[in-house]
Amino acid sequence: MKEKINFALVFHFHQPIGNFDHVIEHAYQKSYLPLIQMIKRFPKIKVGLHYTGYLLEWLEKNHPEYDDILKEMSNKGQIEIIGGAFYEPIIPVIPDRDKKAQIELLRDYIKNHFNLDIKGFWLAERAWEPHLPKILNECGIEYILIDDFHLRANGLYEEETFFPYFTEEQGYLVKVIPINERLRYMVPWKQPWEPVEYLEKNTNEEGSRLITLISDAEKMGVWPAGDMTTYDICYVKGYDGTPWLESWFQRLTDSMDEWLTMLHISEYLKKYKPKGLIYMPTASYDKMSYWVLPTRARKSLENLIKKAKWKHFGEPFSEELLQFLKGGYWRGFLVKYPESNLMHKKMLHVRQKLIKYEEEFGKSKKLEDIWLDIYKSQCNDPYWHGQFGGVYFSFMRETIYSCLINAEIKIDRLFKEKGKLINKVYEKDLTYDGRPEILMENEFLNVCIQPHYGASILEIDIKNAIHNISNVFTRKEEAYHDPKDKFPVDRWRKQAFIDHFIQDALIMNQLEIPIVDLDEESLEKKVVSDEFEELGNFAGSSYNYKITSREENQVVKLSKEGKIKENDVQINKEIILQANTIEIKYNIINKSKEKLETFHYIEFPVYIDSDISKNIILANNDEIKVENISNWKGSQFHIKNLKKKLYLSFSTQNISNFLIYPLMTYVTTDGGYDTLYQGAVIGLQSKIDLKPSEVYKNSIIIDFKEK
Template identity: 40%
Template sequence: MTAKINFILAFHIHQPVGNFEHILMHATKTSYKPLFTKLYEHPNIKFVLHISGPVWEYFQENEPELMEKIALMASLGQCELMGGGFYEPILTVIPTEDALAQINLANDFFEKEFGIKPSGIWLAERVWEPNLPSILAKAGVKYTMIDDYHLKSVGIIGKELFGYFTTDDRGNTITIFPINEKLRYTMPFSRVEETIEYLRNIADESGENLIISADDGEKYGFWPKTYKWVWKQGWMEKFLTALENNSSWIKTTTPSEALENLPPKGRVYLPTCSYFEMSEWTLPPRLAREFHKLIEELKAQNKFDEMQPFLKGGFWRNFLAKYHESNWMHKRMIWVSSLLRKYSKEDHLVSNARRALFKSQCNCAYWHGVFGGLYLP
């Protein structure tokens, strides 16, 4: 019997609320448009797509042909669209009523534009907290994606990671799909053959192993020094062609199909977590330097993979303690939300104010990573 593997290929596309139009234009030219065009040319490659509200709004206004192309791929079953908080909030740090409203705002958008209701959502910055299943279940969400580091931190390692899991909070159950960390670093930065060989090593005769690649769509052309490699030198064309040429044992699939056709790996309960890099960025400067030094020492000793499950830095809420400005904005946002709940949502002025509130909940201004955020002017 031939060894086989199920492969979910997902793209997350986001730009902050209020970003400059020339940035959105450049990202569309170098990444979004060539990505959707290339995927359209390979209709047998299934993929998953999450686009945040600010980018959807830009596409509506400026890229109707891209909207039509996405709609067609979704209608043909090639593309599964994911929802989320429309303006990309960290769902667990905004009022629950606002979290539900942001998810519903996205659902309304998808119903109007594509005639669908997404069954899964993208978690902004993959920030997980144990009470999330209750929020998501109340919004009708069936699944989300988190980093496999979340699972490693509770002892699920190696081949145990190649599938999906269920979790719950106070009786509210959802499904979680772990994003493979290695693929986040090899795609598109390594040769296509390396990724295909990695998938070959995971394939087995049961045909039930599942691996998920999900990361920023911007790294396919918009990130520094990626446009030439991905598009001019043809990395994406080579990758999609390789998936087609190996379709006898690599099955591109979607989360919804996986839920129908594959059994869960088991039940799991996760701590507060995000992707591994976030655990370093949230720490105070001195501790962040020490944490980074420890990571580099472990890598030099070839012990990092073995020890990573035991490495715990900070978590996203630490930014509210680390930066007074971030905490001030956050508490102002909470205050405005409480004020608006006193008024009728049907009132036109209140509706506009709520939309402005939701935009203010976009996560980007409250923290920083390597691309800036809180400390940018």
């Protein structure tokens, strides 16, 4: 009897919300369309397809003819469409109600457009946690696709991953389909015969084995590949002059007459039962478990993996070590990147406001748009970083914040219609680190203060512009950084009005100097690189605070006693929110018996737009180019972005030294190694010259009214 094997092929199509139309169109022309056309040319090739909801909506709007192709192929039984969560969230980290809603949104879309009932579930980034089977079962999901890495890390060997399994939570079952890692790394990087040879090598007499390959559709067209792209490999010349996909599909088709059965996963499950019960640990695919680790730990783990893969007479040095080497799991990104955690926790915060409205006034259809804004904000791409830019892409973070601010505006409007007060100041542990933030809210602005982190302002939302102006990114060391490049790494998070004290004055005779032209030993260079000597112990430390609120304004008083060099010093900082205006009042008191001479330096990081050309900053009637270092002496500057209706005027009581520099990060993206603009940092330096018991006073006013 001829040995046989079953093979299921699945392609995953995804675009994050807020991505640029031209980027999605490029993916359509170079991947989505030619891939489907190639599959259609080989009618014996059965394929599972997963599309995220945002991309399906884009295709329906921009290429309705594509839907017609899918319907035709579905009617012929050539494709099976697989479900998932509509906006592609990391589903374990969103509330259960939202899990069900997002699954149902995509299920209903597929039913309405293709008249198909979904049975399978695509798990975004294959981020698995053991509590998921209950939710999936309750949503009518029959099977879920999981990397065989999950199973091998649990003690199974390769040949044991050639079968589906059951897993359960509280008695709720779901079937687990392992995704083959070896094939995933072969397609389309090896010669077309190699993945076919791998399949044939793993046939058995019973013919009951199932090997499943899932590939990103974008990998089949738009990924870089040395001096080519995968479009050249898959559809033009391959490695030998023949398009790779054409050659591979032909080899698969020819093998179906002998030892290969190509089928949909649902067809396999009708014919064969899962092998048995399994419980899998929290996991994702192999590389994700490395990327999520803190930089130092990631370096250590990747070094261990390199050692394990060291070849000795053609074999890995330690196959067993590779099987059990495992890093962290997805939630670690919320710790590794505070920017990610803040988006996630703001999503929960806005969602809690909506739940509160429902509890007080009931659920209604008019809330559906607000729920959609919250679901959109759960799209996973801006929350993490691995091979691609992810959380480092400011425009993606901006999209998340726009969804959440828009939802919050709608919720506030509903509460106001019910006569509820929306001007308020209150404590809440927004970031879930056990330390309360102070939230100041009115119909124009949101201000979030962190008393425990230098009495700094963590976030300012401008509601009429639907914009978080604090959406910047702290520069971090990444595992792939070469120490020889000496990329700046920030000691303190890039939050507004952290109190620094510096010995020397910034030089005010320079204007529009590229960062690379700065003298390495200059104070300006040290400030830009966050390498200056800190003379005080106030930055990033905890301040005492008191909240007061009046009808027209909200006030938070913060104070701390500390040291500047050997001097005892007290800082009193008062933050006032009134309509469109934020005022920060400073009293710095020399409590020592010695004279105090130093410079107070604070920063106001701002995110206006990811496109530097749209960022207009005016100082002393001159337009400042934010891609360069600039400085000036004065008491004010202005920011505007006409498209976003964003206006900001910043003024100080005292004449001060101003410094502005671009906040740049150095990361891997889909285009290779890249420098990404994260916003502008405006520094303000003021001279402190105090005798014992004297007080330095300053007032800063940030006005967001249109002029």
